[in-house]
Amino acid sequence: MQSSSISRQTKLSLLKVFIENKSLRFGKSIHAQLIKAPTFDLIQTNHLINLYSKCGHPGVARKVFDSMPERNVVSGSALMAGYLHNGMPSQALHLIKEMSFEENFEHMNEYVFATALASCSEMRALEQGLQCHAYVLKSGLVFHSHVRNALLHMYFESLSMEDALRVYESVPGFDVFALNSMINGFVGSGRLSDAIDLVSGMSKEVELWDHVTYVAVLGLCAASKDLRLGWQIHDQILRRGIQFNVFVGSGIVDMYGKCGDIESARRAFVELSVKNVVSWTAVMAAFAQNGLFEEALKLFLEMGIYGVQPNEFTYAVLLNSCAGLSALKIGDAFNAHAEKSGYKAHMVVGNALINMYSKSGSIEDARNAFGDMRQRDIISWNSIITGYSHHGLGGEALEAFHDMLTKGEVPTYVTFVGVLLACGNLGLVDDGLYYLKIFMKDLGIQPGVEHYTCMVRLLCRAGQLDKAENFMTYTCTEWDIVAWRTLLSACQVHKYYNLGKRVAEHILQLYPDDVGTYILVSNMHAKANRWDEVVKIRKLMRGRDIKKEPGVSWIQVRGETHVFASEDKKHPFMSQIHDKVSELLSQIKLIGYVPNIDCVLHDIEDEQKEEYLGYHSEKLAIAFGLISTPSGAPIHVMKNLRMCDDCHTAVKLISLVTSRKVIIRDANRFHCFDSGLCSCDDYW
DNA sequence: GTAGGGTTAG
Numbered sequence: 001m002q003s004s005s006i007s008r009q010t011k012l013s014l015l016k017v018f019i020e021n022k023s024l025r026f027g028k029s030i031h032a033q034l035i036k037a038p039t040f041d042l043i044q045t046n047h048l049i050n051l052y053s054k055c056g057h058p059g060v061a062r063k064v065f066d067s068m069p070e071r072n073v074v075s076g077s078a079l080m081a082g083y084l085h086n087g088m089p090s091q092a093l094h095l096i097k098e099m100s101f102e103e104n105f106e107h108m109n110e111y112v113f114a115t116a117l118a119s120c121s122e123m124r125a126l127e128q129g130l131q132c133h134a135y136v137l138k139s140g141l142v143f144h145s146h147v148r149n150a151l152l153h154m155y156f157e158s159l160s161m162e163d164a165l166r167v168y169e170s171v172p173g174f175d176v177f178a179l180n181s182m183i184n185g186f187v188g189s190g191r192l193s194d195a196i197d198l199v200s201g202m203s204k205e206v207e208l209w210d211h212v213t214y215v216a217v218l219g220l221c222a223a224s225k226d227l228r229l230g231w232q233i234h235d236q237i238l239r240r241g242i243q244f245n246v247f248v249g250s251g252i253v254d255m256y257g258k259c260g261d262i263e264s265a266r267r268a269f270v271e272l273s274v275k276n277v278v279s280w281t282a283v284m285a286a287f288a289q290n291g292l293f294e295e296a297l298k299l300f301l302e303m304g305i306y307g308v309q310p311n312e313f314t315y316a317v318l319l320n321s322c323a324g325l326s327a328l329k330i331g332d333a334f335n336a337h338a339e340k341s342g343y344k345a346h347m348v349v350g351n352a353l354i355n356m357y358s359k360s361g362s363i364e365d366a367r368n369a370f371g372d373m374r375q376r377d378i379i380s381w382n383s384i385i386t387g388y389s390h391h392g393l394g395g396e397a398l399e400a401f402h403d404m405l406t407k408g409e410v411p412t413y414v415t416f417v418g419v420l421l422a423c424g425n426l427g428l429v430d431d432g433l434y435y436l437k438i439f440m441k442d443l444g445i446q447p448g449v450e451h452y453t454c455m456v457r458l459l460c461r462a463g464q465l466d467k468a469e470n471f472m473t474y475t476c477t478e479w480d481i482v483a484w485r486t487l488l489s490a491c492q493v494h495k496y497y498n499l500g501k502r503v504a505e506h507i508l509q510l511y512p513d514d515v516g517t518y519i520l521v522s523n524m525h526a527k528a529n530r531w532d533e534v535v536k537i538r539k540l541m542r543g544r545d546i547k548k549e550p551g552v553s554w555i556q557v558r559g560e561t562h563v564f565a566s567e568d569k570k571h572p573f574m575s576q577i578h579d580k581v582s583e584l585l586s587q588i589k590l591i592g593y594v595p596n597i598d599c600v601l602h603d604i605e606d607e608q609k610e611e612y613l614g615y616h617s618e619k620l621a622i623a624f625g626l627i628s629t630p631s632g633a634p635i636h637v638m639k640n641l642r643m644c645d646d647c648h649t650a651v652k653l654i655s656l657v658t659s660r661k662v663i664i665r666d667a668n669r670f671h672c673f674d675s676g677l678c679s680c681d682d683y684w
Numbered sequence: 685g686t687a688g689g690g691t692t693a694g
Contacts, residue, residue: 012685046685053686077686084687114687149688180689212690219691250691281692316693348693355694379694414694 006033008041015047024055031064046074053082058091073099077111080119089119093128108135110144117150121157129154142170149177156185161194174205176213183216192224206236211248218251222258230255234268246274250282257286275306281314284321293321297330312338312346319352326638326665328360329556351379358387361636361663361670381409386418391670392679394425413445420454424461425681432458453483460490461683465499481511488517492524493683500524501533508540515548516642523645526598538603553617553639557628564620566612573624580623581614588653596646618647622654622662634661642667642684652676 006014011030018027031048034041045068052061061082065075076099083092096116100108113136120129133151136142142151148171155164168182179202186195199217202209209217214237221230234252242248249272256265265286272279280303287296300310300318310318315338322331335353338344344353350373357366370376370384381404388397401419404411411419416435423432436455440447452475459468468487472479484507491500504521507514518541525533540546554563562571571577585593597609604612613619618639625635643651643666655662656676664671672679 016685043685050686072685074686079686081686109686111687116687118688144687146688151688153688177689182689184689210689215690245691247691254692276691278692283692285692311692313692320693346693351694377694383694 008044012044012047015044015051019047019051019054022055024051024057027051027055040069042068042070042072042075046072046078049075049078049082053078053085056086058082058086058088071102073107073109073112077109077115080112080115084115084119084122089122092116092119093123093125108139108141110141110147113141114144114146114150117147117154121150121154124157126154126158126160129158142167145175145177149175149181152178152181152185156181156188159189161185161189161191174202174208176208176210179209180212180216183213183220187216187220187223190223192220195220196224196229207240211242211245214242215247215251218248218255222255225259227256227259227261230259244272244274246272246276246279249274250279253279253282253286257282257289260290262286262290262292275308277303277308277311277314280308281311281317284314285317288317288321288324291324293324296321310341310343312343312349315343315346316348316352319349319356323352323356323359326360326636327556327561328357328362328636329559331356331360345374347373347375347377347380351377351383354380354383354387358383358390359665361665361672363387363391363393363670363672376407376409378409378412378415382412382414382418385415386421389418389421389425391672392425392681394422394428397422397425411439411443411445413448416440416445416447417450417454420451420458424454424458427458427462429458429462429464449477449480449483452477452479453486456483457486457490460486460494463494465490465494465496469499469503481507481514481517484510485514485516485520488520488524489684492520492527495528497524497528497530512544513546515546518546519548523598549641551617551639551641553621553637555621555625555635555637557625562621562624564617564624566615566617571620571624573627576627577620577623578614580627581619584619584623584626584654584657585614585650587657588650591653591657593650593653596644596649599644599646613646616644616647618643618664619650622651625662626658626660632660634663637662637664639664639666643671648678648682648684652678 011033015027015030018030034044034048045064048064049061052058052064058079061079065071065079068075076095080092080095083089083095092115096112099112113132117129117132120132136147136151141147148167151167152164155161155167164182164185168178182198183195186192186198199220214233217233218230221233237248249268252268253265256262256268265283269279269283280299284296284299287299296317300314303310315334318334319331322334335344338349343349350369353369354366357363357369366384366387370380373380381400385397385400388400397418401415401422419435420432423435432455436447436451456468456472459465459471468490472483472487484503488500488503488507491497491503500521504517507517511517518537522534522537525537550565552563552565554561564571595610595613597606597613600609600612618637621637622635625637629635643664648671651662651664651673653676655673662673664673668684669680671684
C-alpha cells in the first residue's frame, strides 16, 4: 500500500473497516505508515489502540498508548476496554487510577465509567464498584444509559438486587437494555414473581422489545416452567415478525424443553433455518431433561453428520445423559473425547463428570474427577457430597462439606440434602437436627420436603420411629409417597408392626395403586408370621387389580446393554446363566444363605417359591456379569425397582465367595457389595 | 475515535 497516495480520511475509514473485521494484518500496515508520518495524529493513533485491543493484543495497545506524545480520554478508555475484553479487568481499573492522576486529561466521561464498572462486575469488586457508583452519581454520568446499565450489571454480579432495583427506578423512561438486564437479574437470582411483575408491567411497551428481551422472557418462562406464558411469547414473536436469530431460536427450544413439552421443542428445533452448536445442544438438553437420554445421544451422532463440532456444554449434556442411563463405559468414552478436544478443563464438564461417575456407580472415579478440577463451584461440591451420601459414604460426605466451608463456599438447598443424607448414613440425629434447625435457618434456607424426608429417614435409622412419626405429624409440609414409604420401610426393619399397619393404611388411602407399599407391608407381616394379614393384602391387591411392575435389571458388557426380567428365558446364554445362578446359590448356602421366600408375592406353592427367587432379575444380571467379565472386575447392575431382601442377602454373600465388588443401582440408591457387606448397612 | 443487555450445563 502506497502511503502518500492515501488521504488521512481514507486511512481512517480503512482502519475502521479493519477494526470491525479484526483484520490485524491490514491494520498493521496502516500502523507502519503512521510511524513514518512526520506529524503525530491523536485520532488515528486512538484508532490503533482500538485495533490492537479488539484483536486481542492489549499489550501492543499499551505500547502504542505509552509512545504517544499526547493522549486524551478516548486513548485511555479504548485501552481500558482492551484490558477488560481480554480478561484483564484489574489492569483496566489500574489504568483509570493512572488517568485520574494525569493532569492533562480531560474530565472522565461516560465511556470510561461504563468500562470501569464492567471491570468491577467481572472481578466482583464491589468495593471499587461502589466508589465508581459514588462518582457517577456526583458527576451526573449516571444518566447515561450505558453507565446505568453497567451499574445494574455490577449489582447483579454482587447479588444485590435491591441496589440494582434502586438504580433501575432512579431514571424514568424506557430503556430496552435496562429492561433486559433487570429481567435477567431477577431470573438469575430466582426472583421469578418479580420478573413476571416487571414483564407484565412492560407489556404496553411490547413494540419496543427486541431480540434480547424475548430471549430473556423465554428464559423466564423456562425458569418458572410456565408453558402458557411460553406459548404467548412464542406466538407474539411470530405475530410481530421478530426475525428468528440463533439466540431466539435456541431460547424457544430451551423453553419448551424446560417446560416439559418435548414435541414442541423438537418441532421448534427442526424449523430453525440456522442451527449452530448451541441450538443442537439445546435440543439434546431438552431430550435429556425429559428423561429421553438415548434420544439425546442419538442426536449427537446426527449433529456430527452435519459437521457441527461439540463444545463444553454439549459434553455436559452427553455426560448427563450417560448418568441418566448409568452408562459408565459410554461416559468414559465421552470423558476421553472431551479431554482430547480440550474441553475437559471447563467446569461444566468437570461437574457433569462427577455426576456421571457417581450415578453410574463409580464413586472412586467421581472422586478423581472432582480432584482433577482446577476450579470448582457450588455445583461441584454439591455433586460430590450427594454422590458420597448416595453411596453410603457419610463420613466422606461430611468431610467434603467441611472442606467446602473452609474454602468459603456457601452451602445451598441441595447441599443440605446431601448433608442430611450423610447424617442418616452415620445415624447422627443431633447433628442432623442442628443442620436443619440452626445452620439452614442462619443461611435463610427454607427446608423442603426432601430435607424433612432425610430427617424421617435419620430418626428411623436411629430406631426412633415414634419420634419420626411425631415429626411427620407436626412438621408442616406436603409429605409425599417417598417420605411415607421411608417410615413404612423402617417399621418393617425395626418390627414396629402396629405403626407399620397404620402407616400402610394411610398410604394406601392416598395412593391406592402404589405397588411398593403392598410389597413392603406384605413383607412386614410375613416377617411377623401374621399370615392372615398377608392374605388380606393379597386379596386387596387382587380386588384392586394391582399387578407388580415386572422387575427388570440390566448390565452393560463391552458396550452392549443386556436386559433381564424375572423368569426371562430370551438371553442367548440363558442356560449358562441359570447354571451360574445355581452354582452361586449352592456356594452361598454353605456359608449360611437361607432363601427368603416371603419375597415372592406370586400365588404359588412354597416349594416353587425358592426356585422362583433364583430367577430374580438382578441375580440373572449378576450371573451374566460374572461369566462374561474378567475375574476381579467390578460388576455394575441397574434395577428398576427396590432390591428385595432375599437378593440383598444373596448378593452380599456372592460378593464374598467370588471376591468381586458388585454395585447395584436400584430405584432408591446404590448398594456397593464388597466382601460380604453392603454400603447401605442393610438399610434401604 | 472509546462503553451497556443474549442461547446451551447442574
